[in-house]
Each structure stands twice: as C-alpha cells, then as structure tokens.
Amino acid sequence: xxxxxxxxxxxxxxxxxxxxxxxxxxxxxxxxxxxxxxxxxxxxxxxxxxxxxxxxxxxxxxxxxxxxxxxxxxxxxxxxxxxxxxxxxxxxxxxxxxxxxxxxxxxxxxxxxxxxxxxxxxxxxxxxxxxxxxxxxxxxxxxxxxxxxxxxxxxxxxxxxxxxxxxxxxxxxxxxxxxxxxxxxxxxxxxxxxxxxxxxxxxxx
Amino acid sequence: xxxxxxxxxxxxxxxxxxxxxxxxxxxxxxxxxxxxxxxxxxxxxxxxxxxxxxxxxxxxxxxxxxxxxxxxxxxxxxxxxxxxxxxxxxxxxxxxxxxxxxxxxxxxxxxxxxxxxxxxxxxxxxxxxxxxxxxxxxxxxxxxxxxxxxxxxxxxxxxxxxxxxxxxxxxxxxxxxxxxxxxxxxxxxxxxxxxxxxxxxxxxx
Numbered sequence: 336x337x338x339x340x341x342x343x344x345x346x347x348x349x350x351x352x353x354x355x356x357x358x359x360x361x362x363x364x365x366x367x368x369x370x371x372x373x374x375x376x377x378x379x380x381x382x383x384x385x386x387x388x389x390x391x392x393x394x395x396x397x398x399x400x401x402x403x404x405x406x407x408x409x410x411x412x413x414x415x416x417x418x419x420x421x422x423x424x425x426x427x428x429x430x431x432x433x434x435x436x437x438x439x440x441x442x443x444x445x446x447x448x449x450x451x452x453x454x455x456x457x458x459x460x461x462x463x464x465x466x467x468x469x470x471x472x473x474x475x476x477x478x479x480x481x482x483x484x485x486x487x488x489x490x491x492x493x494x495x496x497x498x499x500x501x502x503x504x505x506x507x508x509x510x511x512x513x514x515x516x517x518x519x520x521x522x523x524x525x526x527x528x529x530x531x532x533x534x535x536x537x538x539x540x
Numbered sequence: 541x542x543x544x545x546x547x548x549x550x551x552x553x554x555x556x557x558x559x560x561x562x563x564x565x566x567x568x569x570x571x572x573x574x575x576x577x578x579x580x581x582x583x584x585x586x587x588x589x590x591x592x593x594x595x596x597x598x599x600x601x602x603x604x605x606x607x608x609x610x611x612x613x614x615x616x617x618x619x620x621x622x623x624x625x626x627x628x629x630x631x632x633x634x635x636x637x638x639x640x641x642x643x644x645x646x647x648x649x650x651x652x653x654x655x656x657x658x659x660x661x662x663x664x665x666x667x668x669x670x671x672x673x674x675x676x677x678x679x680x681x682x683x684x685x686x687x688x689x690x691x692x693x694x695x696x697x698x699x700x701x702x703x704x705x706x707x708x709x710x711x712x713x714x715x716x717x718x719x720x721x722x723x724x725x726x727x728x729x730x731x732x733x734x735x736x737x738x739x740x741x742x743x744x745x
Binding site for chain 1: 692725
C-alpha cells in the first residue's frame with residue numbers, strides 16, 4: 336500500500352515543520368492536513384492516537400534526521416571545528432529559508448511539554464541521546480577520548496539549540512554565527528577537543 | 541494605589557512562570573489568576589490588552605531580571621569562567637526546584653511566537669540584547685575587548701539556553717553541567733576570553 340505510506344509520511348513531515356515553527360499547542364490537525372495535502376479525515380485513520388501520536392512520529396523523525404545530518408556533515412569534515420561549521424551552514428540555511436520560523440524541529444515541543452508529557456519527554460531525550468552519540472562517534476573517529484567527546488557534544492548541541500532561539504528572536508543569523516565562531520575558537524583552543532593527529536603535530540613542534 | 545500595583549505585579553510574575561513552563565498557547569487567564577491569587581475579573585482591568593499585554597510585561601520582567609542576575613553574579617566572580625559558574629548554579633537551582641519545568645522564562649514563547657508576532661519578537665530580541673550587554677559589560681571590566689566579549693556573550697547565552705532544553709528533556713542537570721564544563725574549558729583555553737591581568741601574568745611567565 337504505497338499510497339498509505341506516502342500520505343502518512345507526508346503528514347509526519349508537515350507536522351514536524353509545524354511543531355518546530357509554532358509548537359504543539361498551536362498546531363491543529365487542519366494545519367497538518369493543509370501542509371501535507373492529505374485528504375481530510377485521513378489523519379485519524381493514519382494516527383488513531385491523534386496529535387500525540389503525530390508528535391511521537393515527528394520526534395522519531397527528528398532523531399532519524401539528525402543522525403543522517405551528522406553522518407553527511409562528517410563526510411565533509413576532518414575535525415570537530417570543520418564538523419561544527421558544516422552543521423552550522425545547514426542550520427542557518429534552514430533558518431533563513433524559513434524566514435526565521437524554523438530552527439529545531441523538537442525544541443518548541445520540549446519547552447512546551449517536558450517534563451509534563453512522560454512519553455514524549457522520553458522520546459525527546461532519545462533524540463538528544465542519538466544526536467550526542469552521532470557527534471561522539473565522529474569525535475572518537477578523530478582520536479578524541481569518549482570523555483572529552485561527550486562534553487564537547489553537549490556544548491555543541493546546547494550552543495546550536497540556544498543560538499537558534501536567539502537568532503529567531505533577532506531575525507538575523509548574526510547571533511548564530513557569533514556563537515559558532517566562539518565555539519570553533521573554543522574547540523581550537525582546547526587540546527582535549529583537537530584530533531589526536533593535530534595534538535601529536537603540535538606536541539612535536 | 542499599592543494594591544493595584546501588587547496584584548498587577550503578582551499576575552505578571554505568575555504569567556512569567558507559566559509562559560516559561562508551558563508556553564504562551566497553553567497558558568490560560570484562569571491559570572494566571574490561580575497562580576497569582578488575584579481576584580477573577582481583575583485581569584482585564586490590569587491588562588486591557590489581554591494575554592498579549594501580559595506576555596509583553598512578562599518579557600520586560602525577564603529583561604529586568606537577567607540584568608539583576610548578571611550584576612549579582614558578577615559581584616561574586618573574578619573572570620568569565622567564575623561568572624559562568626555562578627550563573628549556572630542559579631539556573632540549575634531553578635531547574636531542579638521546578639522539577640525540570642522551568643528553564644528560561646521567554647525561550648518557550650520565542651519558539652512559539654517569533655517571528656510571527658512582530659511586537660513580541662522585538663521585545664524578545666531586546667531581552668537578549670540586555671543580557672548580552674550585561675555580560676559584555678562584565679567582560680570589559682575584566683579587560684576583555686568588546687569584540688571578544690560580544691562573541692563570548694553569544695556563546696554563553698546560547699549554551700545556557702540550549703542546555704536548559706536538553707536538561708528539561710533529560711530531567712537531569714547532567715547535560716547542563718557537561719555544557720558548562722565545556723564552556724569553562726573553552727573560556728580558559730582561549731587567550732581572548734581571559735582577563736587582561738591573567739593574560740599579562742601568563743605572558744610574564
């Protein structure tokens with residue numbers, strides 16, 4: 336049944352956009368139907384659990400997407416600083432293309448619903464855990480210790496999430512880029528966050 | 541008319557809590573009345589502009605509060621790293637005391653309403669501008685250049701805002717503290733972010 340899958344997937348993608356742009360409470364089923372072009376009435380067929388189920392699916396999608404995004408960025412990066420720059424480019428592109436409406440797909444829901452909604456809170460945490468693991472995996476592949484990698488991953492995730500908030504309020508990429516500049520400086524200035532090869536080269540000098 | 545002022549101020553404080561914890565859309569006037577102990581019916585007397593006016597006042601309050609918070613923290617700090625630690629202690633205290641419900645008072649509204657609501661978006665941006673200016677003022681007083689201070693201020697604000705999101709989802713202060721540890725390492729590792737006195741001492745060694 337390819338049509339069922341297509342239409343369900345389109346609805347999840349449309350909901351993800353809306354949840355990121357305005358949040359859970361301001362997103363009505365009618366908006367999701369309009370955004371996905373799905374036939375009216377089909378939403379309860381695909382999501383018998385209603386908006387809550389749609390939010391769970393949109394959250395799972397965010398976890399899938401961030402893993403792909405990090406893997407793609409890693410293929411163009413050689414160290415944490417270049418990975419941060421590549422990831423930042425993609426985020427700013429989305430922010431600007433959406434006219435400062437779309438930063439992170441789940442952050443709005445996290446702030447509206449965590450820790451009140453037990454199920455969704457667990458799934459939000461899973462997205463951050465997947466994002467963290469993807470970043471730590473890259474850092475480790477460059478010879479950075481797991482311990483340093485986890486700390487750096489949390490700084491990267493937090494800085495990106497927060498910079499998206501400040502840039503949405505400013506309707507400008509400037510706060511985002513300033514944050515990224517400081518982040519890259521921070522990474523370059525800290526031996527624990529530099530790839531093992533660079534550390535060795537520096538030690539030899 | 542002290543009663544009018546008291547009751548109005550209590551309503552703004554109650555609204556600020558609720559906007560931070562669940563956001564703009566999920567906060568009803570009845571919740572604000574319940575939270576503030578104000579008499580039913582008084583809210584339109586105090587806020588003829590309705591919930592929107594209440595959100596503007598709560599946002600202005602957030603700007604006042606962050607200036608006081610930074611000034612108080614600065615009086616206990618001697619450099620950017622110690623300022624970050626003191627500010628972080630206060631944020632984690634609020635996060636834990638609220639059972640992971642309360643991070644930042646305006647972040648939830650920013651993600652729900654920026655850039656859609658023109659007036660509020662300007663006021664959100666003003667809060668971040670006041671926070672940035674307060675941080676840059678401290679950094680400058682320690683001999684850090686304005687240019688470096690602005691970049692560091694944006695990293696600090698973004699990292700705090702984002703870490704509050706990740707920690708709310710995790711219902712744990714751990715992501716927050718990991719972010720702060722990385723931030724402090726970052727500041728210590730970068731000569732531009734060190735106070736002038738420390739830079740001079742280091743140069744003399």
